[in-house]
Amino acid sequence: MLARLAENLFWAGRYLERAEDTTRMVDVTYHTLLESPASEATGSWEQLLEVLHLREAYGDGPIDPARVVRLLVLDRDQAGSITASIEAARENIRSVRELVSSELWESVNDLHLALGRRDLRRDLADQPYELFGHIRRSCMTIYGTASETMPRDDGWRFMALGRVLERAEMTCRLLDVRFSQLERLAGPSDRLGALRTDEDGSVEVARGPDRADFHAWIAVLKSASAFEAYRRRYRSSMDPADVVEFLLLAPDLPRSVVFCLGTAQQLLEDLSDGRPSRAVRRVGRCRASLQYRDVGELFEVGLHEFLAQVQERINDIASDAADEFFRQHPSGALHAIATS
Amino acid sequence: MGDLFSGYEDGGFFDEAFEPSGAVRPHYEAVVARLRGFSPDDLDRRERIRDQLFRSQGITFTVYGDVAAGSGRPEDAGVERTFPMDLLPRVIPASEWEVIERGVAQRVTALNRFLEDLYVGEQAAIHDRVVPRWLVQTAEGFRREAFGIPVPHAARCLVSGVDLVRDGDGTYVVLEDNLRNPSGISYVLENRAAMTRVLPHAFASQRVRPVDHYGPMLLRALREVAPPAAGEQPRAVVLTPGAHNSAYFEHAFLARQMGIELVEGRDLVVDEHVVYLRSTKGLQRVDVIYRRIDDEFLDPVVFRPDSALGVPGLLSAARAGNVTLANAVGNGVADDKAVYAFVPDLIRFYLGEEPILPNVETYLLWDAEQRAEVLDRLGELVVKPVAASGGYGMLIGPTASDEEVARFRERITADPRGYIAQEVIALSRHPTLIGDRIEGRHVDLRPFAIAGESVEVVPGGLTRVALQRGSLIVNSSQGGGSKDTWVLDDEGAGIDAPAATDDPAEVA
Numbered sequence: 001m002l003a004r005l006a007e008n009l010f011w012a013g014r015y016l017e018r019a020e021d022t023t024r025m026v027d028v029t030y031h032t033l034l035e036s037p038a039s040e041a042t043g044s045w046e047q048l049l050e051v052l053h054l055r056e057a058y059g060d061g062p063i064d065p066a067r068v069v070r071l072l073v074l075d076r077d078q079a080g081s082i083t084a085s086i087e088a089a090r091e092n093i094r095s096v097r098e099l100v101s102s103e104l105w106e107s108v109n110d111l112h113l114a115l116g117r118r119d120l121r122r123d124l125a126d127q128p129y130e131l132f133g134h135i136r137r138s139c140m141t142i143y144g145t146a147s148e149t150m151p152r153d154d155g156w157r158f159m160a161l162g163r164v165l166e167r168a169e170m171t172c173r174l175l176d177v178r179f180s181q182l183e184r185l186a187g188p189s190d191r192l193g194a195l196r197t198d199e200d201g202s203v204e205v206a207r208g209p210d211r212a213d214f215h216a217w218i219a220v221l222k223s224a225s226a227f228e229a230y231r232r233r234y235r236s237s238m239d240p241a242d243v244v245e246f247l248l249l250a251p252d253l254p255r256s257v258v259f260c261l262g263t264a265q266q267l268l269e270d271l272s273d274g275r276p277s278r279a280v281r282r283v284g285r286c287r288a289s290l291q292y293r294d295v296g297e298l299f300e301v302g303l304h305e306f307l308a309q310v311q312e313r314i315n316d317i318a319s320d321a322a323d324e325f326f327r328q329h330p331s332g333a334l335h336a337i338a339t340s
Numbered sequence: 341m342g343d344l345f346s347g348y349e350d351g352g353f354f355d356e357a358f359e360p361s362g363a364v365r366p367h368y369e370a371v372v373a374r375l376r377g378f379s380p381d382d383l384d385r386r387e388r389i390r391d392q393l394f395r396s397q398g399i400t401f402t403v404y405g406d407v408a409a410g411s412g413r414p415e416d417a418g419v420e421r422t423f424p425m426d427l428l429p430r431v432i433p434a435s436e437w438e439v440i441e442r443g444v445a446q447r448v449t450a451l452n453r454f455l456e457d458l459y460v461g462e463q464a465a466i467h468d469r470v471v472p473r474w475l476v477q478t479a480e481g482f483r484r485e486a487f488g489i490p491v492p493h494a495a496r497c498l499v500s501g502v503d504l505v506r507d508g509d510g511t512y513v514v515l516e517d518n519l520r521n522p523s524g525i526s527y528v529l530e531n532r533a534a535m536t537r538v539l540p541h542a543f544a545s546q547r548v549r550p551v552d553h554y555g556p557m558l559l560r561a562l563r564e565v566a567p568p569a570a571g572e573q574p575r576a577v578v579l580t581p582g583a584h585n586s587a588y589f590e591h592a593f594l595a596r597q598m599g600i601e602l603v604e605g606r607d608l609v610v611d612e613h614v615v616y617l618r619s620t621k622g623l624q625r626v627d628v629i630y631r632r633i634d635d636e637f638l639d640p641v642v643f644r645p646d647s648a649l650g651v652p653g654l655l656s657a658a659r660a661g662n663v664t665l666a667n668a669v670g671n672g673v674a675d676d677k678a679v680y681a682f683v684p685d686l687i688r689f690y691l692g693e694e695p696i697l698p699n700v701e702t703y704l705l706w707d708a709e710q711r712a713e714v715l716d717r718l719g720e721l722v723v724k725p726v727a728a729s730g731g732y733g734m735l736i737g738p739t740a741s742d743e744e745v746a747r748f749r750e751r752i753t754a755d756p757r758g759y760i761a762q763e764v765i766a767l768s769r770h771p772t773l774i775g776d777r778i779e780g781r782h783v784d785l786r787p788f789a790i791a792g793e794s795v796e797v798v799p800g801g802l803t804r805v806a807l808q809r810g811s812l813i814v815n816s817s818q819g820g821g822s823k824d825t826w827v828l829d830d831e832g833a834g835i836d837a838p839a840a841t842d843d844p845a846e847v848a
Contacts (some may be wrong), residue, residue, distance in 0.1 A: 001621050002601060002603060002607050002617065002618065002619060002620075003618040003619055003620050004604070004606065004607050004618070005606070013802070020375045060360065095583055097592070098595065098596060098602055154620060158620075251812060268492065273618070273621075290389050325620040327625050328609075328616075328618035328622055329609070330609055330611035330612075330616065330623060331611075
């Protein structure tokens with residue numbers, strides 16, 4: 001297929017995922033904070049800006065939750081805002097209308113038109129829950145439509161690749177920022193405490209709703225749409241190490257980093273179709289570095305460093321894929337001069 | 341209570357459907373009978389179905405850009421406009437079509453011969469003084485850069501959209517040839533698809549010649565003109581300026597119909613005079629390009645250096661015989677309205693035949709005698725700039741103000757080569773649904789011809805209709821609509837002919 005269109009599909013997948021993840025994070029942050037003191041609110045919003053790499057875009061002023069929400073949701077000109085991501089996803093889908101089903105185009109255009117019809121400022125003030133729900137459901141509808149109407153050809157693979165790479169990176173960022181903050185707030189995990197052979201050994205740490213950071217961890221899980229699944233697996237226990245293990249290493253959770261990398265590996269192998277591929281090798285190594293890990297080891301090497309490394313590798317995978325599939329140049333000497 | 345046609349008048353024009361006596365022309369009997377049975381509700385319902393069909397398929401001409409942005413309402417961004425299709429089809433009997441078909445094929449054949457001779461041949465028409473050399477060289481569409489670029493089978497006008505109109509006696513005359521990038525074929529196909537759903541029964545009583553083989557026809561012609569070195573399976577692509585072009589829908593539509601790639605300039609790259617496509621599996625060689633980009637934007641090395649739409653080096657690849665461009669570069673020379681005046685002579689010269697379809701009587705204004713006569717009768721004539729199309733920059737003498745006539749008098753005197761004058765044609769009219777009644781509106785006809793090894797004409801073509809009362813301008817940008825155009829397979833209305841058994845059903 002045409003390299004340009006493949007790249008547009010890749011970015012359509014990324015932007016769609018970005019819009020959905022950002023919506024979920026803003027939604028969860030907003031609704032969790034309704035029951036929290038104001039001081040905590042400022043911190044949480046600032047953190048969210050960091051997760052989304054938008055702290056600088058916000059500027060120097062004091063953190064005003066309403067302003068943060070407006071930036072994240074409404075600002076069409078701010079790359080990374082929800083409306084900007086939806087707009088970018090739509091533009092990319094529009095450019096590949098010939099390759100995707102018309103149902104897919106209609107579903108993304110419907111969302112765009114629906115947002116255009118709404119008074120977003122008022123909705124943010126009056127009924128954010130409804131607004132966020134609408135966007136989240138629409139994003140899932142769009143992807144569901146794609147999944148049920150597109151043949152599993154290379155076009156589909158590029159779109160899916162963009163989606164899983166974006167998701168893996170978002171999950172890493174979410175864990176990274178939240179964990180460092182919560183660790184400061186509430187002390188280390190008891191599971192990890194047990195791993196560290198302290199002299200007295202038996203510090204009683206609450207694992208239920210009486211943990212100080214209980215609600216914050218629920219928010220993290222909800223941001224990754226994984227709270228219910230977590231509860232079924234770990235019952236009522238709430239331990240930061242379990243949360244990290246679940247979101248990073250669970251082989252069967254569609255939003256875990258390992259799951260996303262596994263999917264990305266499969267997609268890249270199919271795309272390169274037996275040809276030697278740097279992206280395939282890199283994604284394989286990255287996945288392997290996670291797959292057989294024990295969560296305890298991660299804390300020993302330092303979770304933050306580890307997550308930063310994974311994010312960097314995900315970026316490298318994306319740029320390798322871009323070099324391999326999207327940037328084709330003739331090898332002639334003339335072009336080497338012309339494009340240098 | 342009268343029917344839809346009560347009070348219908350031909351207004352003194354040639355009417356496509358009615359005789360001057362008011363009787364229905366035989367080939368319209370089935371359609372008119374069908375529509376007479378309709379109540380306003382029936383019509384309403386069908387118009388709704390039609391609108392829904394066109395909107396849902398995104399058949400549009402103005403997509404984004406200034407119109408949407410200008411309204412200032414965010415919901416208008418992405419609102420797309422359709423080229424309205426009138427519910428009354430235009431019907432052409434087999435005997436009439438046979439003349440049009442031969443006439444258009446004859447014209448295209450002669451023009452291909454002329455262009456091939458001009459750019460890679462002996463220029464016999466110039467040497468033998470059929471057409472003046474200075475005239476050819478001063479035509480805006482003349483391209484020195486096209487010299488020496490070969491086109492297999494001399495199919496330089498691979499697609500042409502010859503505009504025809506009918507005058508007061510119903511004679512078909514040629515208005516212009518459109519040899520560069522004629523558009524509109526997508527409407528022909530989509531109009532037909534819509535009509536079979538909206539008014540299936542109107543088809544049932546007669547045999548209408550199909551049009552949906554256009555895509556395969558075009559692809560076959562494109563492959564026929566591939567360079568000899570291309571091998572058995574030449575790769576053809578459609579080259580578009582991009583999604584913001586007003587005809588983008590059609591470019592995408594044609595690529596889909598042919599099952600080939602729709603590419604933009606940046607998707608192609610030329611290396612050592614060979615054109616390649618940038619694909620996810622590397623560079624792939626391209627043999628034929630159906631380009632829907634104007635000459636000036638095609639190759640920044642040769643033409644406008646600021647063009648970001650084209651492909652650097654494309655012309656050198658074409659000249660090396662490694663790729664065929666369709667339509668060929670430089671065809672615009674024959675679209676010049678002063679060169680048009682010589683087409684009947686070119687037909688006689690190259691084919692040794694009399695023209696089957698006449699030109700509109702055209703006056704050449706550098707000729708002192710003709711100019712004097714024209715300036716004398718300016719208020720009775722139509723004056724057109726030689727290089728413009730789409731109905732822009734014209735003077736329509738009978739309806740123009742004195743100031744306008746005076747302005748054109750000055751322009752003609754200053755630049756006699758820049759204009760031609762023609763007799764006014766009383767364009768034929770066709771019954772058209774206006775609100776909830778039927779009125780006569782002026783129409784033209786653009787049949788499409790495809791040239792590969794031979795020239796074929798698609799049955800029918802695009803009928804455009806000026807929706808505003810009295811207007812002679814049928815262009816979509818100026819309030820025009822379109823009609824499905826039926827070429828009947830048998831003479832007469834054939835009411836008694838057996839109904840088609842595979843009637844495309846009441847999808848409605």
